[in-house]
Amino acid sequence: MADRVKLSSLAQKDLENSYDWYESQQAGMGGIFAEAIYDAANSILKQPATYPTKKANTREFSLSKYPFVIVYDYNQKGDFLKVLRIFIPAKILN
Numbered sequence: 001m002a003d004r005v006k007l008s009s010l011a012q013k014d015l016e017n018s019y020d021w022y023e024s025q026q027a028g029m030g031g032i033f034a035e036a037i038y039d040a041a042n043s044i045l046k047q048p049a050t051y052p053t054k055k056a057n058t059r060e061f062s063l064s065k066y067p068f069v070i071v072y073d074y075n076q077k078g079d080f081l082k083v084l085r086i087f088i089p090a091k092i093l094n
Helices: 009-025 029-046
Strands: 004-007 059-062 069-074 080-087
Touching (some): 004 029, 009 029, 029 080
Parallel strands (some): 004 080
Antiparallel strands (some): 069 080
């Protein structure tokens, strides 16, 4: 079972950009958003294999309070899961 999360450089950039955008909307909102991402990562760690498999054996977790999806790779032999992207799906943007 995975016991830690690693962010890809793209996921780190996604998180930073989203944090900055929320913070620019209202002071403190970036931190609330980051906390939601942290909580989502903890949920994923508890049961990483339960979320839907997508392209190239990646999985997706949809946040409930934000229109974001966390795309991650989970290798059952590894002790971590890797977050590949944190983004708003195009279908929501249209």
